[in-house]
Amino acid sequence: MSRGLTATASRDLLSVWCGWVLIGAAVLVAPIGWLWPLGFSGLLALVGLLCLPAVRISDQDRPAAMILFAGLIWAAVSTTWSPYHPSKPGNNTILKLAFELPLYWSAISAARRADPALRTRALQVLAFGCALFGLVLIEETITRGAAYKYLHVFYEPIRGDLAESNDGHSTQVLGLIWPLAALGAPSRLMPWLALVMAAGVGAAAMAFGYDAPVLGLILAPVVFLMVWRWPTLTPRLLAVVAAVLFLSMPAVIWAVRHFTDYEALRHALPMTDAMRLGYWSHAIDWIKLRPLQGWGLEASRMFGPGIVLHPHNNPLQVWLELGAIGAITAAAFWGVVLSRLARPWSNMTAAASAACCSVYLLFGVNFGVWQEWWLALGALVALLTVANAQRPVR
Template sequence: MPRAPITSIDPALDAAALLRRIGFIGLFVVMPVAAQVARRAVVILAPISIALLVLASAIDGKSRSVRPASTRLLRSSAFLAGALVILWSALSLIWTPFLSLATERLLNLVATLLMTIGGYLALPDRMRSANLYLLPVGVAAAALFAIGLGLTGQGPFGQGFLRADEDSILDRGLILLILFVWPAVSWLRSRGRNGEALGLGLVVSVALLISPGPTTLVALAIGAVAFALTAFRPVSTPRLLAGTAAALLVLGPVLPFLARPIGATLFGGRAPGVLSLKAWQTIVTSEPVRLITGHGLETALRGRFVNLLPMNAPRTLLFELWYELGLVGAFAAAFALHAAIRRAGREASVLVPGAMAAFASAFVIACIGVGMTVMWWLTTLAVAILVFVAVERGQFRTRRPKASLLPSALKA
């Protein structure tokens, strides 16, 4: 009587696979859709999903070895420069006028960094295609949902869901959509699904065309330009993008003196943007010594309400970085950004155009008006980084050894 085949079933491995799948569904599908209607969707769902990935990794041990991976991360120039930014932010608590608020913001920043490192170490060394295909599905679902909200102006909870004071909720969701579409497109292109990648990009573009404001559409357009340029010039474009972004951060105090005359000529001297540049000029010239140390963490946001700086002061990374952290923080951030852009996608060349597009879109969003330390924005950036790392770890091919007929015939 033949014996029944023996199958080894490990409940722990099955549980880890289930937890990992739920974590990726939360990151790739639920969060992009929920972000269209929930203001705090990113800051709530991201830690939960990453915690599930960490738990799954602890159960089955399918992630990379912690010591080599963490050593490689901690020794990278981009990480060290970013650590210097955080260290200088902590030191700036000595002279910030908003100590309690700045301390809370710094702790949130450190917690976001630790969450990102934990997610990075918990990602499997080889990502399953079934998990990564959830990413374009989630992006497409979120884009279609955003299109429905934009066309009707109504949500699932009744009439007038998108009131005038809630437009920023949709903007947050669309910003997440912009940062997620590039790794999704990169994944589809790496699998030879160029038609699906183009269709996904078109659906996201339609969602942004009917959005309340032009910010997201401009960011997507510049990202698309960076994608196209990198596809044709994969070596020179990352260098150009890294140099431009770093130069803009370093030259922050000089920018209003260059941009204001141009803006006044094009839009008139009383245009809101031109007046904002004028306020920036006044701040630079009135306190030149503060350009070295900065005013301390949280002063760019809270200072508007205590007459520390004008209400029409710019809400942009280029201004807030220099105003809060001064020369040390700005140069460290510029070096970190330059190193990160130059390094992105080195292990998989097919991902370089998408990585450059994501960097360009994120930088434009930060410069147009998101600011520097808004927590939902920092969490969105952290999750976008983890998504790209996951896509990069899915770039492996299993090849069968080629059979040689001639040696076999000779041996016979």
């Protein structure tokens, strides 16, 4: 009897601990998203480390967990033939992935394990914090980054153009998470806080020349409404689209290059987009030489000057480095994750999560697939999905 009471008390203590850790993390999301997006990898890792006793893999989680573990093993094997050899542990991608997978999973588990009242408080803190983030972005748009420049004076002076670029970069953080962040607000305030977040993203992205967040502001509401209207069909359709995206990307780029005037298209686009098309063209040429196994983890770094760091296209980078095996693994992961959002009834959490996942896939044409902060943002989307899913149906 006493042993049972002790176990119950221990579980309750863990729930309270996880709840307070989530509240602390919620306080930090907005300032990190604005001032230091790279810090998300440390934030999610810290949450996971502090909440390691909460780690669980449920029956529903098992397919995604198995796919992620298989992908990690294949990535590790691919390092044996990769031409990239890290010079120090901080550059060792497979080492970082080996730590990130359990720590980020632990952070997501903490959202499920947390005390319900504290979890609700954490979601509310996040909602108001992200609304304030949106207001700050509006202010930065009007003043051309005055607050960001002012804060930098205290620790590192920064050029005005770089400050504005960093402000624009931060719109990709809020532009990714705002549907799930707004969902944590009290019902009567939810649409207004969502509007403030979206307005901040749109204003700053257009002012500082970032197109992807603007496209995300169009895509997210469309996906949300589609999942809300067709809660069973749309997530399954999105799962198919995501899988096809990863499996067919090299063929799509090849077709565009073969059947259009690719060079004319490149010269008609802004410089950053033209450079990206050049990376993609070089990537498919390398993929054709080793389509099954790929060139190995982080091999993209060795294909300069045609490719600088990575192809700036998540599916192409997976193909280039991990081959068809890696692409099938990524397609399976996204297929499982998105299809699990299917419901027989309309559900706001499922709709918001699908919206965020769609934007994550859209933004994937800007970043390297293994960037720590980018993977951490993906884990944050999963954490917010789990946290909101534990609340009463909305």
